[in-house]
Amino acid sequence: MLSVKGFCVLVVGFFLFPFGVYAQDFVWTPGLERAYEDLQKLKVQSARQALVKESSRNGVRIFLDDYADMLTLVTSDDEQVFADRSDREDERIDALKTLDDKSPWQRVLQAEVRLHWAFAKLKFGKEVSASWDVIRAYKLLTTNQKKFPDFLPTYKSLGTLHIMVGSVPDNYSWVASLLGLRGTIQQGQQELQRAQQDARFGLETQLIDLMVRAYVLKFSDADGRALQRLVKDNPDNGLLHFFGATIEQKNGHSEQALSFLAKRPTGPTYLAMPIVDNILGDIYLQKGQYGSASSHFQQFLNAYKGRNFVKDSYYKLFLCHWLGNDRSGQNEDKAKAFLQKVTTVGRTTVEADKAAQKFAEAYLKQGASPNQKALMRARLASDGGFTDSALAYLRTYNEAKFASLAEKAEYNYRMGRIYQRRNDADAAVPYLTRSLMLSESGEGRQQLSFGATAALQLGYIYQQKNDRSRALSFFQKALSFKHHEYKNSVDNKARAALSQL
Numbered sequence: 001m002l003s004v005k006g007f008c009v010l011v012v013g014f015f016l017f018p019f020g021v022y023a024q025d026f027v028w029t030p031g032l033e034r035a036y037e038d039l040q041k042l043k044v045q046s047a048r049q050a051l052v053k054e055s056s057r058n059g060v061r062i063f064l065d066d067y068a069d070m071l072t073l074v075t076s077d078d079e080q081v082f083a084d085r086s087d088r089e090d091e092r093i094d095a096l097k098t099l100d101d102k103s104p105w106q107r108v109l110q111a112e113v114r115l116h117w118a119f120a121k122l123k124f125g126k127e128v129s130a131s132w133d134v135i136r137a138y139k140l141l142t143t144n145q146k147k148f149p150d151f152l153p154t155y156k157s158l159g160t161l162h163i164m165v166g167s168v169p170d171n172y173s174w175v176a177s178l179l180g181l182r183g184t185i186q187q188g189q190q191e192l193q194r195a196q197q198d199a200r201f202g203l204e205t206q207l208i209d210l211m212v213r214a215y216v217l218k219f220s221d222a223d224g225r226a227l228q229r230l231v232k233d234n235p236d237n238g239l240l241h242f243f244g245a246t247i248e249q250k251n252g253h254s255e256q257a258l259s260f261l262a263k264r265p266t267g268p269t270y271l272a273m274p275i276v277d278n279i280l281g282d283i284y285l286q287k288g289q290y291g292s293a294s295s296h297f298q299q300f301l302n303a304y305k306g307r308n309f310v311k312d313s314y315y316k317l318f319l320c321h322w323l324g325n326d327r328s329g330q331n332e333d334k335a336k337a338f339l340q341k342v343t344t345v346g347r348t349t350v351e352a353d354k355a356a357q358k359f360a361e362a363y364l365k366q367g368a369s370p371n372q373k374a375l376m377r378a379r380l381a382s383d384g385g386f387t388d389s390a391l392a393y394l395r396t397y398n399e400a401k402f403a404s405l406a407e408k409a410e411y412n413y414r415m416g417r418i419y420q421r422r423n424d425a426d427a428a429v430p431y432l433t434r435s436l437m438l439s440e441s442g443e444g445r446q447q448l449s450f451g452a453t454a455a456l457q458l459g460y461i462y463q464q465k466n467d468r469s470r471a472l473s474f475f476q477k478a479l480s481f482k483h484h485e486y487k488n489s490v491d492n493k494a495r496a497a498l499s500q501l
Contacts, residue, residue: 024055024057024058025057025058025059025099025100025103025105025106026058026059026060026099026100026103026105026106026109027058027060028060028200029054029058029060031050031051031053031054032050032051032054032058032060032061032064033200034047034050035047035048035050035051035054035064036064036067036200038050039064039067039068039071040203040204040237040239041236041237041238041239041265041270042071042075042237042238042239042242042270042271042273043238043269043270043271044068044071044072044271045268045269045271046269047064047068048068051064051065051068057095057099059095059096059099059103059105059106059109060105060109062092062095062096062109062113063092063096063109063112063113065092066088066089066092066112066113066116066117067112067116069085069088069116070116070117070119070120071271072271073085073120073123073124074119074120074123075271075272075273075274075275076272076274076305076306077123077124077304077305077306077307077308078305078306079124079305079306079307080305082120082124089113089114089116089117089133092113093110093113093114096109096110096113097110104144104147104148104151104153104154105153107140107141107143107144107147108140108141108144108151108153108154108157110137110140111136111137111138111140111141111144111157112137112157114133114134114136114137114140115133115134115137115157117130117133118130118131118133118134118137121133122349123306123308123349125347125349134161135181137157137161138158138161138165138181141154141157141158141161142158145158152194152195152197152198152201153195153198153200153201154195155191155192155194155195156192156195156198156201156204156205156208158188158191159187159188159189159190159191159192159194159195159205160188160192160208160212161181161183161188162183162184162185162187162188162191163183163185163188163189163192163212163216163496164183164188164216165181165182165183165184165188166183166184166185166186166187166188166495166496166499167185167216167492167493167495167496167499184499185216185217185496185499185500186499186500188212189209189212192205192208192209192212193209196209203230203234206226206230207230207239207240207243210223210226210227210230210247211243211247214247214250214251215250215489215492216492216493216496217493217496217497217500218460218463218493218497219247219250219251224248224251224253224256227244227247227248228244228256230244231244231260235263235265236265237265238264238265238266238270238271238273241260241261241263241264241265242260242261242264242273242276244257244260245257245258245260245261245264245279246279248260249279249282249283249384252382252383252384252385252421253385254282254283254286254287254383254384254385254386255384255385255386257279257283258280258283261276261279261280264276272303274299274300274303274304275300275304275309277296277297277299277300277303278296278297278300278304278309278312278313280296281293281294281295281296281297281300281313281316282316282384283384284296285316285319285320285380286380286381286383286384286386287381287384287386287389288323288377288380288381288389290320290321290323290324291320293316293320294317294320294321297313297316297317297320298317300313301313301314307345307346307347307349308346308347308349308350308353309346309350309352309353310345310346310347310353311342311345311346311347311348311352311353311356311357311360312346312350312352312353312355312356314338314339314341314342314345314346314356315338315339315342315355315356315359315360317338318335318336318338318339318342318360319335319376319380320335321334321335321338322335322373322376323373323376323377336364339359339360339363339364340360340364342356342357342359342360343357343360343361343364351485351486351488351489354485355485355486358485369402369403369404369407371397371401371402371403371407372407374393374394374397375394375407375410375411375414377389377390377393378390378391378393378394378414378418379410379414381393382414382417382418382421385421387418387421387422390414390418391418394411394414394415394418397411398411399411399412399434405438405441405448406448406450408438409435409438409439409448409450409451410435410450412431412432412434412435412438412450412454413431413432413435413450413453413454415428415431416428416429416430416431416432416435416454416457417432417457419431420432420457420461425461425464425465428457428461429458429461432454432457432458432461433454433458435450435451435454436450436451436454436455436458436477438450438451439451439452439454439481448481448484449481449484449485449486449490451477451481452478452481452484452486452487452490453478453486453490455474455475455477455478455481455494456474456475456478456490456493456494456497458470458474459471459472459473459474459475459477459478459494459497460497462474463497463500463501468501471497471501472498472501475494475495475497475498475501476494476498478490478491478493478494479491479494479495
């Protein structure tokens with residue numbers, strides 16, 4: 001006969017044994033916590049050393065193994081490595097599916113693996129497969145939200161996806177709806193704010209939030225200060241220094257970007273990032289330091305094994321020689337050789353490579369007027385936030401000195417952006433308005449990106465002035481331009497801005 005004590009043990013065992021087994025499926029051990037922290041810092045080698053000591057049945061280890069692969073793939077762009085490891089996605093998803101589906105981690109980590117591979121596939125030109133990964137991740141996260149509404153890690157990636165869905169242009173929104181993707185920018189922002197309260201994923205979520213503001217929304221001065229504090233508070237975090245630099249460069253603060261890169265942690269413990277030389281080349285090119293820029297672009301091409309940013313780098317090498325002061329004409333010949341290379345190497349997956357390809361084809365076909373050098377110098381300086389230099393390059397010019405419609409539109413756009421970056425919106429508006437008008441006149445007008453970008457900036461100016469009707473009109477105008485090389489980014493920003501009016 002079973003004793004009372006034996007009966008109690010049996011009952012406790014009956015209820016707790018399954019939990020005891022499943023509780024081991026997703027455990028953040030001290031070793032896994034350290035591995036995650038190392039991965040965030042780009043210390044992939046030390047993270048992998050910690051991971052091999054952990055149980056291969058632990059879902060957290062499976063997720064972190066995948067995280068390490070993703071970082072390796074996207075920083076190297078090595079197609080052979082991608083081919084060798086591409087079957088690991090299904091293996092890891094299948095392994096996670098066998099673990100406790102009553103745990104809030106099970107679907108979240110499946111979604112994270114899906115998103116890792118979506119990011120990697122986009123880098124390697126696998127857009128369709130990447131899109132399906134995003135859709136599957138979205139469905140996993142929305143299911144998890146319903147089952148575990150208070151589980152904060154869900155909202156890190158779900159918030160990001162809701163912002164992406166919310167910024168889809170109207171003419172594509174039916175596709176998102178058909179695929180079951182729904183969300184708004186406001187919803188996504190609220191979810192990212194919520195996810196930042198999570199002790200483990202809070203730092204990563206803060207970075208994601210700032211990246212969304214920089215690349216989809218409008219990056220404010222307050223956002224810039226928040227980014228600087230985040231980088232300063234994490235001096236050994238290579239990932240923060242890198243993305244901090246790309247965000248600042250994107251928003252016309254290249255001197256700050258240079259500071260982040262100069263202070264970034266380096267050494268054998270950190271993952272090599274050849275793309276840093278490409279960014280440094282960009283910054284020195286903006287500063288007009290062509291020798292330093294050329295050196296960094298060459299270092300990037302020598303170390304890099306991928307195909308993205310290759311066209312861009314050869315195009316920038318062309319600019320270094322084309323814009324350099326050389327009265328003998330030898331620089332022109334060297335420059336043209338780099339531009340011919342643009343048409344034969346790399347691919348046009350990222351916008352920078354698309355722009356390089358378009359410029360190379362146009363230049364090799366019809367050359368460029370002497371005025372193009374002044375416009376290019378002003379563009380580069382303005383893009384980097386070096387507005388004194390940008391104005392100096394264009395001081396002796398006016399619209400009448402430019403012969404073609406495209407050059408007239410570009411001149412006005414450059415002047416408008418320079419004044420806008422100098423916080424002189426009243427001076428910027430006439431130039432941007434003129435650029436938009438010129439871009440809309442004449443045959444083939446929709447190919448001029450200046451019209452779309454000018455309309456976007458005018459929308460921002462009037463949004464800041466609280467003139468809702470004009471802002472709405474200009475954001476819609478930005479969306480109306482077709483087939484220009486910056487359409488994806490312009491449309492995303494315009495759509496995001498419209499949703500906030």
